[in-house]
Amino acid sequence: MDGFRFVFDYVVERNGIENIFWIFYVMNFILCAIAYELGFARKLPLSKKVFVYILLLIGTYILTIFTTVMRMPTIESLIVIIFILAVYRIRLHFQRKANNE
Template sequence: MDGFRFVFDLVVEINGIENIFWIFFAMNFVLCAVAYELGFARKLPLGKTIFVYMMLLIGTYILTIFTTVMKMPTVESLLVIILVLAIYRIRLHRQRKATK
């Protein structure tokens, strides 16, 4: 399983383990927010948008526990998710552009 945790190993090597939880919390939140925006976001009123991001913060806290304590490759998984969603959005945009 060590081969799939290249981001975890790199961050620990650069920063040590002092603030590792908060570093991964920030990384996970940013990556989750990007994945949400690429795949699931809709125009919502401000209150609902704030609520969605507060729930995303809570979910990211739980996800960060999996990353730091259980050493699961969540950051790497989020990067793959973002890549797939970005490819999907680009292809969808090109398809819509071609039909107009």
Template sequence: MSYVHEFILDTFGVENIFWIFYVINLFLSAIAYKLGFAKKLPIAKNIIVYILLMIGVFVLTIFSTVMRMPTVECLIVIIVVLGIYRLRLHNERKD
């Protein structure tokens, strides 16, 4: 029932589908992290956070490819909601 999964299967086939979804999930998860949870951290702590994010996205990709759960679609919705929240927060602080 995942539209993105079906689109990628039709476009790229089954070769390297895991790594395609891994890159997509990593990119979207990093954006969601920056929009919703990121604080100013020192560079070493920031590297550790992103390494742990890469490990967590590996598990998320298993759900996305093997179990065909709509994780990419959920990440897109999360990014839209957090983007709207940040925009409204910025407008509130500006006034």
């Protein structure tokens, strides 16, 4: 599994290990929010959207523990997930556009 931790190794090399948890926490949260918006988000009222993002903050904390302590390639996995969801959304957009014409 050592070969799949490109981002972890790069960030540790550039920043050291002082604030590594919080760096990965922010990275994980941003990537999780993008994945949520691409794959699962619906139009929600503001109060429900705030609740969803609070739960996302809590879940990201747990995910960051996997990234830093257990050294799992979670950021790399999230990047792949975002790429696949983006391709799906683009294809869905073009398919809907073709059906409307």
